[in-house]
Amino acid sequence: MPEIWTPLLQSVVSTKATPTRTLIILGTQPQMQRAYIDLILASRAQSISVIPCPEPVANDFLAAYTYVDVNDVEQEDTLVRLEIYTIPTLHEAHASFLAQKLSGVNIQLSEVLVTVLLNCNEPQSWAGAIADWVLYLKGVLSQIDADKVATGKDECIKRFQRLSSQPFLETAHVDRTFSIPEVVHDLEQGMYDHPLGVELLVAVLETERMETLEAQNGWTDEEFDFIQQFLRTILLKHGASLIYLNSDSDTLFPLLYHLLQIQSPVGLSDQPGFVALRPNIIDRDKIVVPSAWDSWRKIEMLKEGFDISGVSAGWELDLATDSDGSGGVVEVYEDIVPTVTPDLSGPISLAATSTATQNRRAAKEISHTYKNHASARQTKLETEALGVQEFLKLELEEISRADTVLSRDRDTDKQENENPMSPSTEESTIAQLREMGLSLKMVN
Template sequence: MADLWLSLLKSAARKKEINTRTLWILGGSNLLRKQFIDKLIDSAKSKSFFVQSSAETQVNSFGLSYAYADIYDREHEELILRLNIYTLSSVAETLAPLLVDLLKRDETMLEDLLVVLLGDWDEPRRLIRDLAHSILFLRDKIFTTLDPEIKSRALQICSNRYQRLHNISFTETYQPSSKLSGIEMPLGMGELDAPLGVDIAVAVMNADHIDILERKYGRKDDEFDFIQQFLRTILLKHGASLIYLSTESHQLFTFIHYLISPSLESDMSRDLVVETSRQVKPNVVDREAVLIPSGWDSWSKILVIKGSFDADGVSSSWTSEVLGDEGEQASVIEVYEEVVHAFGGKPIGLYKEDEEGIEIKPLSSQEFLKSQLNELNSIEAK
């Protein structure tokens, strides 16, 4: 009888257990990170879900910030998912111990972690260098400090989740109702051949500015295609996802929900990954709403955009140079920056031009403080 009651209690506890997942938001400015979190929370509000979250998104400039979002099923008013969201003020070696400490305090966090790397269409020429910096930061400053057994287990879990998404993407694309759904489909060339042991999504913000780049700076579709192909080829190696976000984007939560759904195990989310796969539609045509789910992409799909793109060369160079000895000094990054720059017109961003075409360079911190000295003195006098 005691065993029966114990079994019933354990069963009830499992039903009430909250699915908790962790997001790390790295890269971008404070404003960009706040915009991403706000968009994530806003996009979760729908006919199916309602959200309770931090009263106000806190993103500071001095280390680690935290926010949360509790996602409820609207019909049953049941909490189905809690997102713990951490942001880092800078992808810098000095701040790496903050993230390492999180992982060491909770050894299971790595297994259920999604790292979101932010990019910005205000500065398309920086996308690949920033991506390399973030990936090397994760590999060399975070994961190398962890226990080998923890890393090995996380790598296996991450690879299994990717394979599951890959299987679903294949069967949904080619044989939606076939018996292939139970078969493990082989990976393609350049696919998940450099796993980090963590799920990664790259979100490129301000996709509305693609139109500005075209109208004001004369950028063409060829350049936007090249940037997309370059990003996708690299992200394919790490099993990562890609999404472009504009002010009109409303699919962010569905996209994030899909990426983490293979690790959700409650009764309500058992078939969630298949259900959400029908809502997350890959898009490579609408240049302001590109969406590449993890497990869907391949070299053949990348080359559909433009067959002359050297996916093999980019993939091999990324492995031998960026992930090898050269790091951020790799020639493959320089090639990307030279090609993007050669399309003509300065990208908006760090170095903007005034109406007369004079380049305006940012002041150093000392120059800025000197220029504000009189105002600071007056404030102190008051």
């Protein structure tokens, strides 16, 4: 007798299941990752309610998970669940953890949005930070089944082509009561010629500080325009989006709707608090460049004299895992963009310029290592992902190393009298890390 109940029940479950989207947040300090999530919640329309997970997100050394349920108030229906993973540092254990999650059968890579966070305190480090995280992401994706990654690339590119072939205000129509015509135009030069397999967004936080850059550091339109043109050029190669966010930004939620292809309630655009997604390249602290909107022509129109073809070609050299980066454009960017002095930028994050070269080397090593592993297992039917216990073991080793670094830094600070962290605060931090590590060790 043929089995009829199992397929029937599976069909019912898939019909009733809440749609999910995966959001991966990379970089900066935990408090800025939390601030980014808060901006997502604050920039929604009034007819959309959100139920955030109360769990804290991230710390300086460990990855973390949280989620947000997005609900339609009037229909009392859950539109989507955003599953959010935060990754603070470039570490091999985090890469294996992400690869294991993204390898799940219920996750489509084209519905994954990776966000690289940048700190407005350190504009000179932005290009290097993006290169580091793109290399890191390529290492993660190289651990996933090659067919799945190829499907993700194909779906992302086709969507990019469809969106770039239509007027933006139509494709960004939040109600989505229509279907985008299957019109596919050839991609222009420099467009999506380095696909990753997932959607990519770069977000610059605390852009209020740009007033300080102008007033106290003497920055002019020349610096601001160069940075914008540079970022837009390299992100266009990955089909990525760019957004500048200050404390009252209201465009983040609409942009996520656009990038994650979330089905919105009918009539949402007529609701109080609704903000239409519109590109903005004029207001230096509120830049919005959605995926599939930009082009070389638009980038060159911002300011003449920018070597867009040279930057595009040099970016490929920066991402080559088998090169030393010579001929790349990250160093050129770092030479051109003035360094922000510490007394004007506020607290300096761990991603200091002095460690940029080490970070890039580590990211390339991770990407190159996993690429070799992937090539060696191409004939296998299943993807080899790091086991839970192996992952937790590496996390605990990272905690131990963090303990050593903190202790060494405390001794150094005492010797040099450079505002040492109070022992009680430091010991509390170490104790918290150990406690989290022990609790992780007990999982499964």
